[in-house]
Amino acid sequence: xxxxxxxxxxYSADMKQNDLFEIWAEEAEAAIGxxxxxxxxxxxxxxxERRVIAIAKVESMEMLDQILLDLPIMRRMGQHVQVNVAAxxxxxxxxxxxxxxxxx
Numbered sequence: 001x002x003x004x005x006x007x008x009x010x011y012s013a014d015m016k017q018n019d020l021f022e023i024w025a026e027e028a029e030a031a032i033g034x035x036x037x038x039x040x041x042x043x044x045x046x047x048x049e050r051r052v053i054a055i056a057k058v059e060s061m062e063m064l065d066q067i068l069l070d071l072p073i074m075r076r077m078g079q080h081v082q083v084n085v086a087a088x089x090x091x092x093x094x095x096x097x098x099x100x101x102x103x104x
Contacts, residue, residue, distance in 0.1 A: 001058065001059065002041070002088040003058065003064055003087055004091075005054040005056055005084075006086075009073065012080065026073075027073040030071065031043055039058060039059070040055070041054075043055070044058040068080070068083060
């Protein structure tokens with residue numbers, strides 16, 4: 001299963017930017033490792049925002065939920081991270097469905 005993940009990261013007023021960068025460096029290492037392992041298809045940092053977009057390939061929604069709960073950034077400051085998740089399907093499968101429906 002493929003999922004589009006949109007992470008928005010905030011931090012509290014009492015947290016220094018360098019503290020955020022320390023956590024984010026740990027998260028970046030985990031994210032790149034997940035990409036090398038094939039769990040993350042690709043990921044991008046949005047310019048000028050504390051936002052990361054990723055495409056993940058996992059076996060189930062439950063597995064994705066477990067992975068998200070175990071991310072370094074979620075463990076250390078999850079109350080400041082919003083993740084929007086969307087399930088993806090192949091465009092070819094969608095196109096086939098549409099083509100079949102036209103013939104009805």
